[in-house]
Amino acid sequence: MPSWKTVPDDVKKEILEFLDYESRCSMRLCSKKDYNLVDATSFKAKNFAISEVFSNMDSNKTQIRVDIDNFTIWFIGKENQTRVDRGWDGNVLEEFSEIKSENRYIVIRRFLDRWHQRFGIIHAEKFDQPPSAHWKIKCDKLTMYELRGGHDITWLDQCVSSKFEKLEITRTHGPPLPIDRRILGTSKSLRIGVDCNMSDEQLDSVKAPDFYVKSDGIKGSGIRRVLENFLKNGQMEDRTEITVALPENFEFKKLVPENVSYRSLEIPEWSSSVFEVKLFGGFENVHGIQNPKKLRVRYTPDKAEVSCEVWKRPRSESLPIIENYDSDNYPFLPNYCRIKKVGPENLKGVAFFGLKIIRKSAARTTWKSFIKMKSCLLIVGILFSKLLFNQVQITVQAKVCCLVLTRELLEGAGLTFFEILGADRRAYEDSKSVKKISKMLTNSQICCSSKIFQKIFSIFFCLWKVPIIWVQKIVNGQMRVLCQEHMFPAVCHRMPPMCLESSTVFSIKKTKKKLKKKF
């Protein structure tokens, strides 16, 4: 039997210091001795947040919420009536609710007064009240969001921390934020979503690689130095973002730090006010993160938003996995599919078949991974055997899960190629193969450019995010496809548009002699 009683009080205190707020409360109720012991042990909350939400029904009514780890206390009311609710994980415990005939600001202030010495991290989010003058707030990470009346500066002044690890101040209105040395000395993440008059000189003092600032006092040379710092000290998740007013006809290439190798990225026609380059060499990162970086400038006549982050290869996250589709989520699949016979004549257009779309291989498909697919291998094997070995007649029945992507289908659904895939268009801007496929969809002539291809039965593998087989023509063959025409309305409701389980039967009976004749 464990004996908590025999543990010296000093050891108990050591243990209590590791407990979170909920466990402390439970421990506090175990015994009178533990009650006193818990109260005598200092507590630093991992997360402390204060926020205020205004009522839509009554302009005088607000709801102030204080989160201490996973404990929440609400102060709801107007004028001199306040309801106090408490709960864990956002769930109110009714038995602990009470109503007080006092203004909520007085009640919360009293509550915070009792707690202010124990705060570990303050996350003051939209609490438009200045802190009491005697509060001393010590925290490493401070977030202040939409504090009105310039109270963000007051809260900042109340912080006794000499240096922040993370500091985020965001508001849409109010006076500009004065920048001081303590703000500039933030070590990891500094995000100032407020107009501030940060100058180039102040910018040089910024150490945080994860950085966001809005200031018209910054020049191109200052941005270049910030980018140098980012390339040197930035980590994988860091991002540098600066909103400035650059002169008209500013050459954005000048922002690229010296000796850094870069190449321009192709910008789509619809986003002409964007400059993008890929920085792929000529910099040394102290954390060993030598990944290419993407420098992007989005500009209007007045402002330019410069951002730099680790370049990430566009990924397809949209296509559902046919093999693992959940019948509860997509109950319509088997019921609405119907068999449609497609003969060679019907295949004069372009049909695309995605073979067992597997998300894992979708990101970066190579021939090797594609060949691994059983169905594909079977078809390829058959084709080669047909071409290489004479007099061999093979009847093939290959079951293929397929995906039909035709221009008609896309247009019928009233969606673009990207929307059909449920993908973020921007993610595909760089993808040449997507453009290629997109071009094919709009101009089928490209696919049929070669006459030879029209004469033989041929299967081309178009490498894209997902493996796609293009069946141009099957001579003397049959193909049966389970089509999903009934699913088009569902497409508009964000149902998986192309997640169809189809059964395709290829019956190929042809000899080499006949093939020769064709040639």
Added chain:
Amino acid sequence: MAPKKNSAKRPQPSTPKPSAPARIVKVQSSDGHILQADVRALLLSSTLAATIKGYDDENKPLEKLEVNNVVGFTLKLVLEWCEKHKEDDPAIAQAEKDKKNIFIPSWDRHFLTKLPMGNLFDLITAAYHLDITGLINYGCKTVANSAKGKSTEEMRELFGIPEPWEQPSTSTATWDD
């Protein structure tokens, strides 16, 4: 969230130095058990380190160290832990004095979680008496982790705290802290 392995804050263990010949001494527990331990392992305990230093300063031969407030079974566990950590960089313990970012290495986690709660309390108490910072931190954090998310009743059961009616005075705690 899974603990972050080898975070940037955590100092990496130093590269093993060329090992000097081990200096073995006997350690006697309060119940008379005699165990053997490497002096480098014992130096992790500030209390024992001071005693050893005293012997060395006076050039007295160190034959046996007596640990009067730790029983044999617990002392064996303490020595096992110290033996495992004798090569550690002292900077690790120093860095972990600030309790905010303590990461329990996998060996320690396995070592501590397999112990019944009673033995774990004894081990932490012994580490406290011997002033072994690392073991105190890891032990306390292990106990705290096991208590996380538990209700008062569950905590009483886990720690062997008597029920309110068995206690001389019951708690009058309120939520309005």
